[in-house]
Amino acid sequence: MALAWQFAFLVIGTDPARFRWLMLPGIVEKLGYCLTMGVLYLQGRITYVDALVIPPDLVLGVLFVVAFAKTSGS
Numbered sequence: 001m002a003l004a005w006q007f008a009f010l011v012i013g014t015d016p017a018r019f020r021w022l023m024l025p026g027i028v029e030k031l032g033y034c035l036t037m038g039v040l041y042l043q044g045r046i047t048y049v050d051a052l053v054i055p056p057d058l059v060l061g062v063l064f065v066v067a068f069a070k071t072s073g074s
Contacts, residue, residue: 023064
């Protein structure tokens with residue numbers, strides 16, 4: 001599933017205005033993953049090293065939100 005989303009992100013990147021609505025599930029995927037990993041870390045079920053994947057995905061999720069907002073006028 002994760003690999004399929006990577007291809008979807010590449011498709012979105014080819015024409016963000018055209019694939020604007022596909023950004024919404026992308027936002028849910030990125031931020032949902034960060035939330036899940038954050039909860040697991042706070043519960044002590046994953047290590048600090050495992051939690052290091054959170055910041056890059058969080059940044060990408062926020063950038064998707066910004067891109068979604070910026071393409072609204074297109």
